[in-house]
Amino acid sequence: MMAAAGRVVENQVSESSEVNRMDNPVCPVSLEEVTLADVEVLECPYPTYAYLREHAPVYQDPLTGMYVVTRYEDQRQIALDYDNFSNWRPSNDHANLTGNARLAYERFLENGWVPGESLAARDDPEHKQMRSIFDHAFRPKRINAIDHEVEALAYELIDDVVAGQDGVCEFVSQFAVPLPLIIICRQMGADMEDVWQIKKWTDAWIRGVGFGLSAEDVLKYTDLEIQAQHYFQAIFDKLRRTPDDSLLSDLVNIEVPGWGRTLSDNELHAEMMQDTFVGGSETTTNALSAGVMLLARNPATWEKLRSDPERYLKTFCDEVVRLESPAQGMSRTAKNEVVVGGVRIPKGAQVDLRYAAGNRDPEVFDNPDEIDLERRNAGAHLGFSTGTHYCLGAPLARRELYWGFKAFIDRIEHFRLIPEKNDLRHLPNYSLRILKELHIEFTPVK
Ligand code: HEM
Numbered sequence: 001m002m003a004a005a006g007r008v009v010e011n012q013v014s015e016s017s018e019v020n021r022m023d024n025p026v027c028p029v030s031l032e033e034v035t036l037a038d039v040e041v042l043e044c045p046y047p048t049y050a051y052l053r054e055h056a057p058v059y060q061d062p063l064t065g066m067y068v069v070t071r072y073e074d075q076r077q078i079a080l081d082y083d084n085f086s087n088w089r090p091s092n093d094h095a096n097l098t099g100n101a102r103l104a105y106e107r108f109l110e111n112g113w114v115p116g117e118s119l120a121a122r123d124d125p126e127h128k129q130m131r132s133i134f135d136h137a138f139r140p141k142r143i144n145a146i147d148h149e150v151e152a153l154a155y156e157l158i159d160d161v162v163a164g165q166d167g168v169c170e171f172v173s174q175f176a177v178p179l180p181l182i183i184i185c186r187q188m189g190a191d192m193e194d195v196w197q198i199k200k201w202t203d204a205w206i207r208g209v210g211f212g213l214s215a216e217d218v219l220k221y222t223d224l225e226i227q228a229q230h231y232f233q234a235i236f237d238k239l240r241r242t243p244d245d246s247l248l249s250d251l252v253n254i255e256v257p258g259w260g261r262t263l264s265d266n267e268l269h270a271e272m273m274q275d276t277f278v279g280g281s282e283t284t285t286n287a288l289s290a291g292v293m294l295l296a297r298n299p300a301t302w303e304k305l306r307s308d309p310e311r312y313l314k315t316f317c318d319e320v321v322r323l324e325s326p327a328q329g330m331s332r333t334a335k336n337e338v339v340v341g342g343v344r345i346p347k348g349a350q351v352d353l354r355y356a357a358g359n360r361d362p363e364v365f366d367n368p369d370e371i372d373l374e375r376r377n378a379g380a381h382l383g384f385s386t387g388t389h390y391c392l393g394a395p396l397a398r399r400e401l402y403w404g405f406k407a408f409i410d411r412i413e414h415f416r417l418i419p420e421k422n423d424l425r426h427l428p429n430y431s432l433r434i435l436k437e438l439h440i441e442f443t444p445v446k
Contacts (some may be wrong), residue, residue, distance in 0.1 A: 034051065034052060035063045036061055037063040037064050038063075042328075043425060045328070049354060049357035049360065052068065052354075053357055057069065057071040058343035058345070059343075066331070066350045067351045069341075069351060069358075070354050070357035070358065071357075071358060072358035072363065073364075074358075077340065078332060078353060079353060081338075082387075083336075084335055086332060086334075086335050087120060087123055087389060090333075090350070091121075092121055100215060100218040104219075107219060111226050112226035112230070113229050113269045114266055115266060115269050116263075116266035116268075116270045118271060119271065120279070130263075131392070132256070133250060133256055133257075134251065136250055137250035137254075138396065140395065146187070146396070146399075147399050149186070150399050151407075153403075154179055158412075159411065160174070167442050167443060168418065168441050169439070169440055170437055170439050171438040172289050172435060172438050175408075176289040177199065177285050179403075180281040180284035180285055181285070183281075183396075183400065184277060188235070188246070188247065188277070189235045189238070189244070189246050189249070198228070201224055201227065204224035205273050206278060206282065206427065206429060207221055207427075210428055228272070228273065232268070233265065233269075236265060240253065251268065275392075280397075282326075283326040284397045286324070287397070288405075289438050290323070290433070291316070291320040292415075293324075293424065293435065296415065296416060296417045301373060305405075315378045316371075316405065318375075319375065320371075320401070321383035322378065323359070326432060327383065328355065329352045329431055330353050330355065330385065330389075330431070331350055331353070332350075333349070334348060334351060335347065355382040359381045359383055365380075365381075384397075411445055412444060413443045413444060414443045415442035415443070416441055417440055418440065422437065422439050
């Protein structure tokens with residue numbers, strides 16, 4: 001799922017951009033100062049989102065040229081308007097790639113596989129045809145079958161945390177990363193001893209779509225992606241010879257309806273990084289980390305959640321995805337000239353649906369910046385999008401969040417952030433919200 005926005009901006013912004021740099025949180029004082037292509041704004045984007053929602057809900061960012069859409073209803077309208085908006089991305093247009101994107105493309109051609117158009121980057125009817133094999137692979141019966149694995153792994157990981165050290169842990173690397181990563185690795189036929197190598201590849205992939213990269217960086221990250229491709233290619237070949245009951249076996253072997261063929265190697269490689277390992281595990285990791293951070297900052301919510309997890313956990317999971325939106329924004333391309341929120345979006349423009357801003361729209365959510373375990377419309381957030389591109393992995397992610405938080409509640413009596421160890425900063429990334437570390441001190445349940 002993850003892709004385009006980062007690649008679109010990578011050539012156009014730099015980490016040292018001085019525009020709009022103020023103390024954190026960054027609050028723009030006039031529209032001329034607003035850009036999302038600034039790492040300090042993205043570090044704490046919510047004041048900027050609020051400002052844009054109010055003053056310029058469809059705003060052309062001066063640095064990226066993208067039309068940033070921040071109101072919930074406008075986002076819904078665009079996400080559901082397939083006549084006027086496409087998921088096609090400039091990175092699909094290989095003949096016209098320039099700069100760093102061209103460099104990477106040539107490196108893939110030489111040593112690996114040029115990633116094909118991913119599921120998330122296609123439009124219906126092709127998208128629907130391709131999605132049908134994904135829907136089969138992620139069918140409810142299979143997600144139910146995986147559920148006990150998710151539960152067991154969540155308790156195994158938290159028990160290791162509790163047993164391991166003197167009541168302290170770094171929650172991101174010890175729990176939030178391994179839970180979804182190990183689950184997706186099992187479903188993708190990877191050896192468990194390779195899990196941390198795969199994490200290095202996904203980290204490199206994310207950095208490769210980040211800010212202000214030099215040509216050298218781009219080649220370094222592309223080479224790491226090519227290494228990953230060779231690793232996964234061996235698994236595709238094996239599954240073609242000997243299909244099994246894993247999710248990846250379905251993706252490799254089932255013919256796409258209407259295409260008369262299975263997915264090509266290039267198409268499969270695009271799915272491995274964007275849609276499954278990064279789109280699938282990174283996002284869930286970030287929701288788990290964000291959830292524990294929110295609980296640490298809201299002790300009353302922690303007490304309430306612990307008082308009746310069965311009643312409150314589902315809403316809590318939705319509130320985490322709404323408030324911290326691991327996928328902050330997704331891009332679309334305007335197929336025609338369209339007016340949205342009174343602003344003319346020209347044909348061919350890139351549009352950034354900033355779901356994280358829509359998810360705090362006061363027109364839709366009361367007290368939108370607060371976590372509320374009684375919120376009636378908590379599930380109405382756009383954190384998993386809506387319409388034909390609605391997150392394929394949402395049912396799996398919801399189970400991982402449910403069991404991740406449940407295990408945490410069941411094993412931890414009290415906890416707090418360790419102030420001297422946490423700066424609570426995120427990795428610079430245009431599309432994803434990635435908390436780097438979360439050091440906590442805890443008392444286990446006796
Ligand atoms: C908390 C965790 C997750 C969040 C917040 C999230 C968010 C999203 C969002 C916002 C989209 C829509 C993109 C758009 O509007 O263009 C999406 C699509 C997608 N997600 Fe997720 N996701 C999560 C977990 C997962 C998991 C666990 C998987 C798979 C293992 C997954 C696979 C996908 C795929 C394949 C798509 C593309 C669907 C399509 O275009 O038809 N996601 N996700």
